[in-house]
């Protein structure tokens with residue numbers, strides 16, 4: 001696929017001691033395709049590529065000791081720069097309540113994001129939010145917000161579906177002042193397409209509530225369309241930021257780049273799931289890596305390829321998958337891992353590993369690896385393949401034989417167990433997803 005080709009090119013260029021103009025051209029060609037495939041607007045791509053070329057062929061790179069890496073860094077820097085700095089700060093009103101209005105197409109994630117954002121800001125900024133149900137067109141919309149409010153123990157202001165959203169919004173602000181809410185989140189209606197009636201309504205809500213922020217909620221999976229949507233909403237409402245939802249899906253997130261580049265509006269947050277805590281501040285560097293489809297995974301692949309015998313790694317993976325992984329395998333893997341650098345670093349690079357519980361407990365101190373090897377070598381073959389049989393007296397024998405303590409033996413047994421558990425989780429996590437197997 002395309003990202004494979006890009007990774008090939010990047011890999012080739014990364015190691016180069018000298019980068020020619022032809023190398024840069026090939027690289028930018030692949031980057032260009034990757035961006036287009038990631039749904040970045042073509043005008044944005046063109047400008048971007050020109051800037052990268054200029055810098056990459058310039059002095060900056062020629063003088064560098066590692067020109068290959070320098071070129072890659074330029075690409076990532078420029079991409080991150082395009083998306084702006086970290087922008088998760090909210091404009092709070094000096095005179096409460098702060099009003100935040102969420103707008104966007106139907107299904108973009110407005111209602112969900114209203115709950116998530118209120119939850120986030122309540123925690124991060126110690127605020128007391130009021131949620132406002134101003135979508136009166138979909139019968140379930142009010143109920144949906146009320147359910148979220150219930151889950152968050154957060155009050156929801158509604159007037160049913162008989163009043164106009166403009167009236168509801170106006171009354172909600174009054175209510176917020178009465179009840180001393182210092183921040184108000186207005187969940188508005190969406191349509192399947194940008195339409196004039198809706199825009200007029202949103203303009204009116206804006207006029208009566210004077211919001212400090214108008215966030216456009218965009219579904220990251222809508223790709224190119226996101227740009228047109230952002231432009232339309234921005235023209236009518238002057239949005240102050242965008243929130244990109246559903247980034248937990250397969251999308252590359254190129255829409256993020258286009259939205260920022262085309263409307264000049266920063267991405268403030270990203271939605272990473274349906275749960276109420278699945279909202280994160282936007283990180284431009286991470287998004288840059290994601291769009292290019294490389295990032296940490298690439299360096300992991302490089303490391304693994306350079307140091308691990310591919311056949312062995314495959315076999316190992318199969319064992320992990322089937323849970324027939326034994327201490328003998330562990331020992332062998334320790335040898336291989338030793339050549340790759342700290343195990344912790346390696347685990348940290350695995351996609352999804354950051355989310356794994358138990359990663360900390362499974363961490364293996366490099367200095368202790370010698371000790372671990374000694375303990376494993378003191379086990380009998382049966383003990384190695386079935387550690388469950390290791391009784392107290394066996395532990396004592398193993399400790400003596402390896403010059404360690406029973407606590408050391410216990411710790412290793414626990415680490416081994418945790419590692420198996422973690423690997424199982426890891427295999428489960430990535431199964432079926434379009435992720436690169438680092439050991440393939």
Ligand code: GDP
Nearest residue numbers: 106107108109110111112245246271272273274
């Ligand atoms: P609205 O019509 O704009 O109010 O959209 P909703 O808030 O009702 O969301 C539409 C659907 O998208 C719901 O099923 C949400 O659970 C889902 N959704 C919203 N944000 C995210 C996200 O960040 N990730 C995922 N996976 N689903 C999301």
Ligand code: MG
Nearest residue numbers: 110111135141
């Ligand atoms: Mg909704």
